[in-house]
Amino acid sequence: MFCIFEKRLEKANKCSYNKNNKSRTNIRMVIEMGQSVPAVTLEKSIEEKLKILSDAAKYDVACTSSGSDRRGQKGMLGNSVAAGVCHAFAADGRCISLLKILMSNHCVYDCKYCINRKSNDIARATFTPQEICELTVEFYRRNYIEGLFLSSGVLNNPNETMEKMCQTLRLLRTVYHFNGYIHVKAIPGASAELLYSAGLLADRISLNMELPTQASLGKLCPNKHMNQIIRPMNCISETIAVNRIAHGKTARLDRAGINRHLENSIFGETSRRIEANAAQSLQTMRFQYPAERMDALLHRDFAPAGQSTQMIIGATEETDFELIRTSQQLYQSFDLKRVFYSGYIPINDDTALPEIGTPVPLLREHRLYQADWLMRFYGFHANELLSEEQPFFDRHIDPKCEWALRHLGDFPVEINRASYDQLLRVPGIGPTGVKKIMSARRYGSVNFDMLKKMHIALKRAQYFITCNGKMLYPIPISQNFIRNQLTDLDRVEIAKIEGNTVTYQQMNLFRDFHMEGQA
Amino acid sequence: MIYYCCEKDWESVLTCIYEAWTQKRGQANIQLIFEPVVQYTLFDEYIHVKADTALAEKVVDAVNRKLSPQFYYEIAHVGMYEAPDVADVLFRVLLLGFAYGPYVLEMVQYKDIMRFREMRCSIGNEISHFREFTRFHEVNHRYVAIIEPRSRIIPALAEVFLDRMPSESWMIADLTNRMAVVHPKDGFYQFVDLTAEEMERLMEIEKNNDRMEVLWKIFFETTAIQERKNERCQKNLYPIWTRKHAVEFMEMRTEKQTCCENENVL
Known part of the structure; x- marks a missing residue:
């Protein structure tokens, strides 16, 4: 009798390993019932799996297909465009560029904020590699997606999970001849060799930091440690740099062209350090060389679109200053291509987290993205935008306007003479606008009419610029006046972000006309 | 003058x-x-x-x-x-x-x-809109898309999809300007003018949805986060006039359903 039971157990485990889609609970249930293992009857349909696993993956923010430029080839399917392509926009207004799915939502970890934590009683499923490949290729041919975003819950252990993910990507690249974009999530704790395989198969590799400090991580993710995240992140960063040098490129990733004109950009200072690290790594050859390295079919760069990460905001008590300072460090130290911010959506009932029904901090997330853009494209540093004394962004006006109001002495700037750096710091003027102004200035002077036609946001910029020595209207250079004007502009935008359609308010003599002191 | x-x-x-x-x-x-x-x-x-x-x-x-x-x-x-x-x-x-x-x-x-x-x-x-929102339907391992742009963007789209799918047979039909681009597998594309009859036949393709289209609709609906719902933002980025032939906004009808309905009518 015992022998039969053992055989059944063995058969059940084997079946589970081969099919990759049956939870341990199901196996136990089958064995307890004393039946033969009905693997087929318990199999979920692909529709059900897609529903479960795309639902489980939707809280991951990164869905970009940018950073990798690769032309199509005969006999292959797909290409990759540097700017990325959004193929649809979901009901929440977020771009759908990649088929964002989990390989499995079974997880041995119990992170408090995560929908897939092991203590949650939810439907579980696991895709087979073939199913993922079929879905990706068929969706791609129909022009629904630009590629695949593959993440996963931790199945048994990080190495096993990462190995299965690599197996899927290898199948997609070699058997299905998929040449489109792939974004793969690195599982914290997976071995360096597996990370190297994943990077060679994918375009972008990312590792979610989720929380910026060890204290928050310890509070919400009992099974994770900051070292498990920082070490692989560093390893990936160095591998990218070494690989780029080996291909005759610079160690650092290519950044937006506007950074070439900015002397004090965050990408300016640390390049030497990264190059030195890469050179040292080349000498010591600390990297593993898995089978992919020698495979002629996979003669690819290592993660050509770089690596990215994601941080949850609103679940713990970090300030905006801590978050953007961490982001700046990540950009500088690990040469990350992007840091994503995810406003925490209360999905789990837990005393350590905001209670269910708490509004998602969308405006805060928006302000953090604005600050992130200011650091990557406008030459700002984190400590210029916020400080220990003022650790949060103003709700009412954007970070660039806020900075400009604190530095009114630098304004107004003359459009026809200002440098790249000065123009980029004017609210309402972005990198595209600056390029247009600079090219137009070569052939004559620029006036306000031209700026309007260049789509410069004069509603913001008018307070900070002059054209040929004149402002658009006679405007008092007063902090209160300009702040009120800009707040009024942003009220509609804030209402849109927060989903509040009522944008009017009762006028208040003391608040709106600054008569508090006189009252 | x-x-x-x-x-x-x-x-x-x-x-x-x-x-x-x-x-x-x-x-x-x-x-x-x-x-x-x-x-x-x-x-x-x-x-x-x-x-x-x-x-x-x-x-x-x-x-x-x-x-x-x-x-x-x-x-x-x-x-x-x-x-x-x-x-x-x-x-x-x-x-x-x-x-x-x-x-x-x-x-x-x-x-x-x-x-x-x-x-x-x-x-x-x-061009960017239609590069993003053009949807192909599979017909006997060939891929057919129908679009209704405002301008004559077919030549630009042909270049885009030539690079994207060089080893597939595909066709994009522009109903506004009554022209199409046809690309044979591993070949080079060519432009053809469409007759009224051809356009009607092409419109038939959209009436049935295959399994992948149903799966795409499932994915499209599931991937949205309800707590962050923002239709205004969606409309801004995915204008309504470009959604005319987008699978995700269509009511799904499989071949079986259409056959049953036709039988009922008869």
């Missing part, structure tokens, strides 16, 4: 530019317009210009040689744009180009250059 009138296709526009240039009637006295002319005026002269490949090629050659291939790329894109003043603006931009050189496109001080840049931006956006 002398009006040079031509059809909207690229060859006619270039021929019209050639005629307007060579007849030397004074650029302030002439204007290039598209046919049909809705209302003729009594004291103006109207000259109909018929497309001529040889003359159009002369313009193409002159632009490539005297200006630059990049300049030709830019004007060819604006040539696809749907607006009544396209031919006239192109003519004036070319006049400025031949006078000042290829960098004239940066001289926004000229109002024609500014208008040219506006049109270039709009056509670029429209």
Whole structure:
């Protein structure tokens, strides 16, 4: 009798390993019932799996297909465009560029904020590699997606999970001849060799930091440690740099062209350090060389679109200053291509987290993205935008306007003479606008009419610029006046972000006309 | 005023530019317009210009040689744009180009250059929209897409999808301009004009949805986070006029359902 039971157990485990889609609970249930293992009857349909696993993956923010430029080839399917392509926009207004799915939502970890934590009683499923490949290729041919975003819950252990993910990507690249974009999530704790395989198969590799400090991580993710995240992140960063040098490129990733004109950009200072690290790594050859390295079919760069990460905001008590300072460090130290911010959506009932029904901090997330853009494209540093004394962004006006109001002495700037750096710091003027102004200035002077036609946001910029020595209207250079004007502009935008359609308010003599002191 | 009138296709526009240039009637006295002319005026002269490949090629050659291939790329894109003043603006931009050189496109001080840049931006956006939102349907391992753009963007889309799917057989039909691009597997694409009957047959393809289309709709709906729902943002980024043939906004009907309904009707 015992022998039969053992055989059944063995058969059940084997079946589970081969099919990759049956939870341990199901196996136990089958064995307890004393039946033969009905693997087929318990199999979920692909529709059900897609529903479960795309639902489980939707809280991951990164869905970009940018950073990798690769032309199509005969006999292959797909290409990759540097700017990325959004193929649809979901009901929440977020771009759908990649088929964002989990390989499995079974997880041995119990992170408090995560929908897939092991203590949650939810439907579980696991895709087979073939199913993922079929879905990706068929969706791609129909022009629904630009590629695949593959993440996963931790199945048994990080190495096993990462190995299965690599197996899927290898199948997609070699058997299905998929040449489109792939974004793969690195599982914290997976071995360096597996990370190297994943990077060679994918375009972008990312590792979610989720929380910026060890204290928050310890509070919400009992099974994770900051070292498990920082070490692989560093390893990936160095591998990218070494690989780029080996291909005759610079160690650092290519950044937006506007950074070439900015002397004090965050990408300016640390390049030497990264190059030195890469050179040292080349000498010591600390990297593993898995089978992919020698495979002629996979003669690819290592993660050509770089690596990215994601941080949850609103679940713990970090300030905006801590978050953007961490982001700046990540950009500088690990040469990350992007840091994503995810406003925490209360999905789990837990005393350590905001209670269910708490509004998602969308405006805060928006302000953090604005600050992130200011650091990557406008030459700002984190400590210029916020400080220990003022650790949060103003709700009412954007970070660039806020900075400009604190530095009114630098304004107004003359459009026809200002440098790249000065123009980029004017609210309402972005990198595209600056390029247009600079090219137009070569052939004559620029006036306000031209700026309007260049789509410069004069509603913001008018307070900070002059054209040929004149402002658009006679405007008092007063902090209160300009702040009120800009707040009024942003009220509609804030209402849109927060989903509040009522944008009017009762006028208040003391608040709106600054008569508090006189009252 | 002398009006040079031509059809909207690229060859006619270039021929019209050639005629307007060579007849030397004074650029302030002439204007290039598209046919049909809705209302003729009594004291103006109207000259109909018929497309001529040889003359159009002369313009193409002159632009490539005297200006630059990049300049030709830019004007060819604006040539696809749907607006009544396209031919006239192109003519004036070319006049400025031949006078000042290829960098004239940066001289926004000229109002024609500014208008040219506006049109270039709009056509670029429209091409991007359809590069993103064109949806293919599988018919016997061939992929067919139907679109209804505002401008004649099919040549630009053909280049995009040639690079994306070089080893697939596909076809994109433009219902607005009644033309299609057909790409055979591992071959080069060609343009064909569509008849009314062909267009009707093409419309039939959209009536049935296969399994992948159902799966895509499931994915599209599941991937949205309800707590962050923002239809205004969605409409802004995914304009309603581009959704006409988008699978994700269609009601799913499998072949079986359509057959059953047809039987009921019979």
